[in-house]
Amino acid sequence: MNKSYPIMLQLNGRKVVVSGGGKVAERKVVSLLDTGAKVLVVSPEATEKLKQLALEGKIIWQQRSFSADDVSDAFLIFAATNDKEVNQMVRSAASDHQLVTIADDPEESDFHVPAHFKRGRLSITVSTGGASPILASQIREQMEQQFDETYEEYLEFLFKARQRILWEVQDPSLKRQLLTAIISPEFLKSKNREDDFQKLLDEYSL
Ligand SMILES: C[C@@]1(CC(=O)O)c2cc3[nH]c(cc4nc(cc5[nH]c(cc(n2)[C@H]1CCC(=O)O)[C@@](C)(CC(=O)O)[C@@H]5CCC(=O)O)C(CC(=O)O)=C4CCC(=O)O)c(CCC(=O)O)c3CC(=O)O
Numbered sequence: 001m002n003k004s005y006p007i008m009l010q011l012n013g014r015k016v017v018v019s020g021g022g023k024v025a026e027r028k029v030v031s032l033l034d035t036g037a038k039v040l041v042v043s044p045e046a047t048e049k050l051k052q053l054a055l056e057g058k059i060i061w062q063q064r065s066f067s068a069d070d071v072s073d074a075f076l077i078f079a080a081t082n083d084k085e086v087n088q089m090v091r092s093a094a095s096d097h098q099l100v101t102i103a104d105d106p107e108e109s110d111f112h113v114p115a116h117f118k119r120g121r122l123s124i125t126v127s128t129g130g131a132s133p134i135l136a137s138q139i140r141e142q143m144e145q146q147f148d149e150t151y152e153e154y155l156e157f158l159f160k161a162r163q164r165i166l167w168e169v170q171d172p173s174l175k176r177q178l179l180t181a182i183i184s185p186e187f188l189k190s191k192n193r194e195d196d197f198q199k200l201l202d203e204y205s206l
């Protein structure tokens, strides 16, 4: 049974330590870039991409082997070296309250990274609980087709329209009706969402 609990973490300003600088480390680091996390990569070698990110000041790369005190004030920790013993050393260096993921040991990890993508405020994540990362990746690709770029603007519209409904409508059932109406395919496809929304509000004299 999969007992894991899905959450969206706010990492802004938090320290995230990645041990290892290979392709797995790179994939995890790239997906951390827009979170505002302070990413420290500790690894004797790094991919070209990681080196470039370090040069641009987007991450810090310390070119050396992992040492236990690297994780002392980290919020999230990725053990992503190709050395099982080093990865276990990272696990042992962390305290119980720190969140650790070990690239080659899902059972001993506090969290897994799901396949994911964003369309503005919409975030879609897919987890197979370690059964098949490739299936997770494939489902993510299918979802990317279904929820294409148009969703970014649509979500902004929904956000603003919802705020207005919450402010202006007192009656709970009308509120629900309007909140449901704005997610209809007509609004998704409309070229004049704001006008259509205003017309809808006018119908109810709002
Ligand atoms: C448990 C988990 C822990 C974690 O890393 O968080 C984990 C573990 C392992 N992955 C392994 C292999 C591969 N992982 C990928 C790809 C991804 N792996 C990701 C997540 C996760 N991988 C977590 C579970 C997620 C879930 O199942 O829901 C994704 C979704 C997210 C990301 O990494 O950002 C990203 C796709 C991103 C995307 O496309 O969207 C590929 C495909 C490729 O590289 O193209 C392969 C090769 C094919 C294969 O082996 O299946 C191995 C064996 C290593 C070895 O052989 O030594 C282990 C260890 C083990 O299973 O023991």
Ligand SMILES: NC(=O)C1=CN([C@@H]2O[C@H](COP(=O)(O)OP(=O)(O)OC[C@H]3O[C@@H](n4cnc5c(N)ncnc54)[C@H](O)[C@@H]3O)[C@@H](O)[C@H]2O)C=CC1
Binding pocket: 019, 020, 021, 022, 023, 024, 025, 042, 043, 044, 045, 046, 047, 064, 065, 066, 080, 081, 082, 083, 084, 086, 102, 103, 104, 133
């Ligand atoms: N969780 C996942 O998504 C996946 C996990 N894996 C597993 O992840 C691990 C890493 O895979 P890759 O990135 O492909 O390997 P890689 O060989 O490309 O990179 C390994 C990195 O670890 C670094 N390293 C080695 N010893 C170190 C030490 N003592 N301290 C700090 N860094 C050290 C190396 O310099 C190198 O940068 C493997 O154990 C593999 O089994 C592989 C594929 C996917």
